[in-house]
Amino acid sequence: MTTVESPPDSAPSESAQRSTPTEAELAAARKRARRRASSKNWALFLLFAGPNILLILAFIYYPLISNMYYSTLDWRLGSPTADPVGMSNYIRFFTSPSGLEVWRVTAIFTAGAVIGSMVLGLLIALVLNKKIPGRTAARTAVFSPYVLSGVGVALVWMFIFDPQRGALAHILAAFGIDSPAWFLDGDWNLVMVIIVYVWKNLGYCAVVFLAGLQSIPKDLLEAATIDRAGAVRRFFSIVLPLLTPTVFFLLVTNIIFSMTNAFDILRVMTPSGNGTNTIIFEIYLQAFGQYNRAGYSAAIAVVLFFTLFIITAVQLRFVERKVHYQ
Known part of the structure; x- marks a missing residue:
């Protein structure tokens, strides 16, 4: 009677190899998770801080920049025209009595x-x-x-x-x-x-x-x-x-x-x-x-x-x- 010997253990199949993620895939997954978490944090930040940032830009920084521009003009309130004078207003303030x-x-x-x-x-x-x-x-x-x-x-x-x-x-x-x-x-x-x-x-x-x-x-x-x-x-x-x-x-x-x-x-x-x-x-x-x-x-x-x-x-x-x- 002939006995059939079982084949030796073979290497893992291709499907098993595919189910085990590589280090590169794990690193990419972690990066995607961090990116999603960062996007979520930024969304929450803009949701809560965005209105305040817009108000600060509109009522503080925009007037400040506009005022710097007006300071270079020879302009009187109510006048429809203004003449650019550069730094003359500053020079006058620092040199006049x-x-x-x-x-x-x-x-x-x-x-x-x-x-x-x-x-x-x-x-x-x-x-x-x-x-x-x-x-x-x-x-x-x-x-x-x-x-x-x-x-x-x-x-x-x-x-x-x-x-x-x-x-x-x-x-x-x-x-x-x-x-x-x-x-x-x-x-x-x-x-x-x-x-x-x-x-x-x-x-x-x-x-x-x-x-x-x-x-x-x-x-x-x-x-x-x-x-x-x-x-x-x-x-x-x-x-x-x-x-x-x-x-x-x-x-x-x-x-x-x-x-x-x-x-x-x-x-x-x-x-x-x-x-x-x-x-x-x-x-x-x-x-x-x-x-x-x-x-x-x-x-x-x-x-x-x-x-x-x-x-x-x-x-x-x-x-x-x-x-x-x-």
Whole structure:
């Protein structure tokens, strides 16, 4: 009887070889999966962020680019024609006596507003950080002016500064002092608006400083007290270094705010300028005030934009090195 031997195991069939994917096929499949996931993420991003991006392009970048174009024109509001003048508007602003006066007034106002708001805000925050009766009401009262309308604040302070019937004139008269000509003298005009701006915005600085003070670890202050460090030494050795992130934040924001957000106070208290022509107020006066020079005003607005950009970049590059983050 003949026995039939079974054939030896043969190599896998072609169909089995086809069912096992190669490394190249697996890599291609992973790439397609990543591409689909990326496309899905981009679709979701455009769905949610697209409307905001369109609004930013329409209401921020398009006006900015258009303003740069208008700054190269000799154009008056309402005029159907405009003459290209290149960089003449910029040269005029940087070389004319009126342009140099705008820089001087802007520097004085910004320095006075920023230093006054931050120093007084820090002092008030140090007081409100202590456990004293009624400190919650005091914090509310300090912060309240910041949320008030600038127009309303300016109107109230105009009455206070009135040389004849103002509250400040009566207080000075009690000490035998004549009230300065706040609304006639350009120097006193500038001092007046700085005082009002500081009063309105020091509550913002005080609240931010208060948040910074409350974030300082109590054990450091207690250890310094045990080591017999006085209040002044604790402030300069512990509190102030740990407050540098808050100081840096307020320095950046206050410089921007003082150069851009003081228009309402300036417009109400000094309608024609007279010593208070900061750069933001000069933009208004040139375009909508007595000069009606829209092209020149657009050039000043572009200068303001790049000035703030440079100041902020310098602060982020150099000033932030002094900041001690916990």
